Amino acid sequence: xxxxxxxxxxxxxxxxxxxxxxxxxxxxxxxxxxxxxxxxxxxxxxxxxxxxxxxxxxxxxxxxxxxxxxxxxxxxxxxxxxxxxxxxxxxxxxxxxxxxxxxxxxxxxxxxx
Amino acid sequence: xxxxxxxxxxxxxxxxxxxxxxxxxxxxxxxxxxxxxxxxxxxxxxxxxxxxxxxxxxxxxxxxxxxxxxxxxxxxxxxxxxxxxxxxxxxxxxxxxxxxxxxxxxxxxxxxxxxxxxxxxxxxxxxxxxxxxxxxxxxxxxxxxxxxxxxxxxxxxxxxxxxxxxxxxxxxxxxxxxxxxxxxxxxxxxxxxxxxxxxxxxxxxxxxxxxxxxxxxxxxxxxxxxxxxxxxxxxxxxxxxxxxxxxx
Numbered sequence: 001x002x003x004x005x006x007x008x009x010x011x012x013x014x015x016x017x018x019x020x021x022x023x024x025x026x027x028x029x030x031x032x033x034x035x036x037x038x039x040x041x042x043x044x045x046x047x048x049x050x051x052x053x054x055x056x057x058x059x060x061x062x063x064x065x066x067x068x069x070x071x072x073x074x075x076x077x078x079x080x081x082x083x084x085x086x087x088x089x090x091x092x093x094x095x096x097x098x099x100x101x102x103x104x105x106x107x108x109x110x111x112x113x
Numbered sequence: 114x115x116x117x118x119x120x121x122x123x124x125x126x127x128x129x130x131x132x133x134x135x136x137x138x139x140x141x142x143x144x145x146x147x148x149x150x151x152x153x154x155x156x157x158x159x160x161x162x163x164x165x166x167x168x169x170x171x172x173x174x175x176x177x178x179x180x181x182x183x184x185x186x187x188x189x190x191x192x193x194x195x196x197x198x199x200x201x202x203x204x205x206x207x208x209x210x211x212x213x214x215x216x217x218x219x220x221x222x223x224x225x226x227x228x229x230x231x232x233x234x235x236x237x238x239x240x241x242x243x244x245x246x247x248x249x250x251x252x253x254x255x256x257x258x259x260x261x262x263x264x265x266x267x268x269x270x271x272x273x274x275x276x277x278x279x280x281x282x283x284x285x286x287x288x289x290x291x292x293x294x295x296x297x298x299x300x301x302x303x304x305x306x307x308x309x310x311x312x313x314x315x316x317x318x319x320x321x322x323x324x325x326x327x328x329x330x331x332x333x334x335x336x337x338x339x340x341x342x343x344x345x346x347x348x349x350x351x352x353x354x355x356x357x358x359x360x361x
Contacts, residue, residue: 003187008166010193011183011200016173018201024230026211031219035212041347043209045315047178049342050203051303052316053323053335054182055296060324063188064292073293080297084304091145093301094152101297 076101124252131255135240135262142236142267147274149177149298154278155285156295160184164279171275175231175268178302179203181295191332199336210238217245218260221253229257232264311353315346 003011026033035043059077061067079100084093150171157167162184174180183200191199210233218229241260245251307316322338329337 003161003190007187007193007196008162011187011196012166012170012173014193014197015170015179015183015200018197019174019176019179019204019207020231022201022204023207023211023233024227025208026213026215027219027226028211028223028230030212031215033212033215035209038347040209041350042343043206045312045343045346046202046206046339047303048306048312048316049319049339049346050182050199050335051178051299053319053338053342054185054199055299056320056323057327058185058296061327062293062296073296076293077296077300080300081304084301085307088305090301090305091148093304094298095148097297097301098152098294101293105293 072104072107073101076104124254127252128255128258131251132258132262135244135259136266137262138240138244139236139263139266143270145236146267146271150271150274151278151281152294152298153177153180154275154280155282156181156278156298157184157275158279158282159285159292159295160188162279164276167279168272168276172272175234175271176204176207177271178299181298185295185299186332186335189332195331195333195336199332202336202339207233207238210235210242213242214238214245217242217249217256218253221257225257225261229260232260232268234264234268236267237263311346311349314349315342318342318345 026035055077059074060069062070062073064070064073076097080093080097083096083100084090087093087096153171154167157170157180162170170180170183179200182203183196186196186199211230214229214233218226221229237260240263241256244259245256303316307313319338319342322341323335326334326338328334
């Protein structure tokens, strides 16, 4: 579903402002004040919780198939996770994952099936 | 005496030298920035963004993971408020960067701090804090110069890569399977960080929670599941630490 123009612009401007103030918070406004320990602990878990939570439904129920489970795309996602984890590199994992994805999706054409 | 006389010149030389040191340290990160930028452009084009929108997002927000989050949620038809909340939450880690950089640069000129805030990307933080901790006594201006060197070496290429991705993305055939490229990118972004039991548990709880709560309207389940995941991770970490203390 293509979002409306107005929604896209509100998102761009709103996200730009919010992101700036998150980045500016301590170096610009709060100075050298310390963050409470519980907050520091929670923040360390942000990347490994929000991103997986966001895409888990998109892996099991992808949009292109109208929400039907699709083994090729799910396999590509699992392979990407394993590769990025073993290689310890987002960039290498991403490039290998992309190759897996394109290969899996187009395998029937590549082999002329 | 001579030292006092030449101090101004030495300062300028030190700052220039530190800037180029940062620049050299930042250059290799282009190997990661350019492919991610290209794909960001392709994914945005695929979601129906025009060039102006893609470039506005790339330049004004300058945060790939949260921009992708926003695009993903917009295509899921989530309300703008939820899109902003979730995409900003992805950037909360930067508050942690800001707090950690503050003791080193919060005495600098306001405009330089504002510029540093706008340019606060993951590797700028990682490289700069390592540099500051190895040379804690360096003047604030030198510390800011290092930071600016890092970002000037690697941020302009992000803009260009996004632009090329957006131009190319509009021409990509749908059959290639690139509808799923954004998901692959997300997976590769967080996978290397999942190390140690607390992080594994945090991720497992967030994923299961998100699937179980997918029925909640407006994609709100994502944020709720992420909060449960963070809590589970923090509790597991505390439990492990308690155990370690008993052993000692």
